[in-house]
Amino acid sequence: MVLTVNAAWNIWNFRKPLVQALLDDGHRVTVLAPHDETVPLLEGLGCTFVPLEMERKGLNPLSDLVLMRRFRNHFGELAPDLVLSFTIKNNLFGAMAARSAKIAFIPNVTGLGTAFLGGRWLQAVAEKLYRTAFRRLPLVFFQNADDRDLFVRRKLVKPAQASLLPGSGIDLEQFAEAPFPCAGGPTRFLMIARLIRDKGVFEYIEAARKLRTEGVAAEFHLLGPLGAENRTAIDAGQLREWQAEGIIEYHGTTEDVRPFITDAHCVVLPSYREGAPRTLIEGAALGRPAVASDVTGCNSVVEEGVTGLLCNVRDALDLAEKLRDFAALTREAQAAMGGAARSRMEREFSVDVVIQAYRDAIDTLGV
Structure with a gap:
């Protein structure tokens, strides 16, 4: 199983409980992401790490086409039975690469990014990419109802594809309730x-x-x-x-x-x-x-x-x-x-x- 994201720290900070659960269930987990200081920590959990070269900002047809080819090459070498994806470019170009390789793919729409804030032209391009990438996926996770409803309304996904999650979830033991600072002062x-x-x-x-x-x-x-x-x-x-x-x-x-x-x-x-x-x-x-x-x-x-x-x-x-x-x-x-x-x-x-x-x-x- 491959988890792909635009920064390894994203997996460590936000998906660690999910990774641990997958490992506990007996899955072999490979993280495909740009390298950063959290890689040794992920490997310490029991993951395999494969570095992914990518430009995280903006939509550039040439670099994004190269990224899709990189995904296709990585998926061909790793031969995963399933890819779980997070963040925009990994969702879009990972989904397209997985489809061509006939690999199951589940994206998590963690946010829409600046493309949906940057004007009609940029949003139209983003919608076209989403519609193409997500068309045949069995499942797409969303982190809030507004994004899910927008994708359904704009026909970027079908209602049967869309499933709602409470964000990435929170570990209530790690983030235990702390006493409120009730002393005076500002x-x-x-x-x-x-x-x-x-x-x-x-x-x-x-x-x-x-x-x-x-x-x-x-x-x-x-x-x-x-x-x-x-x-x-x-x-x-x-x-x-x-x-x-x-x-x-x-x-x-x-x-x-x-x-x-x-x-x-x-x-x-x-x-x-x-x-x-x-x-x-x-x-x-x-x-x-x-x-x-x-x-x-x-x-x-x-x-x-x-x-x-x-x-x-x-x-x-x-x-x-x-x-x-x-x-x-x-x-x-x-x-x-x-x-x-x-x-x-x-x-x-x-x-x-x-x-x-x-x-x-x-x-x-x-x-």
Whole structure:
């Protein structure tokens, strides 16, 4: 069995329980992805790793045709009985290669990316690729109902193909509920994301600037990598300006987000569109409420007024209002939202649901 994704760390950080379950079931698991520092960790689990050369950003006909040929060559050499795929290019060009090699293929639509935010022409190209790649697949997993319904409505998949998952699931033991920081002092907001425009970083900065000007007792923290391979990436110079202005505290990157979330009162994600935002799910599992944009993905995790607050997308003023409203709550009210968020993760987002869905799919395919 092959699992393919656009970064090995994605498997380690988000799919490790699934990988472990597949290994426990007796499957031989090969990870096909670009090499990074998590490869030894994956091999330590019992996986085989095969490096995949690919350009992760943008749609380029020439490089994407080369990528499809690479997939076809890898599948021919590995001869898997099943390929499980995650992330856009692996889903699209992996599916096309698997079809030509007559190999079973199950993609997981973890999000639609900038192609569905970049205008009608780019979206039309993306839809044509999806329609071609997914046409004959027996099953396509989606991480939120809006994406599933969009694909069905646009005839990119048939209703019988589409199956819904609660994101990639969350390990509720690894992300155990943490005591809420109820001491006095400022409300600590934390945004965890790649530093790209489409995650709403600029809106977060503008909202933080406004609240600091108003004298609201709040801190604004930012955690996530610079240098993302994305056309909306934010450069280091811009980040240094924000730091010099004293708007945010930037914490770089980390292998373990739990201490940062535990120290915060609220997780913030004003993204333009998501699949199933991992940071909101991890925050909720640890018992932290959220302020997020009212868009696909975010609003499937955050329940307005119960587990957090939703703001208008691309609207820094409305985000500032929601952050102000949250900061004005008593610590007890904030903690109650966090408790409700944890309870929802226990009911709906356990990784066990995801693992069972994959086991059922594998059984159906007779692999």
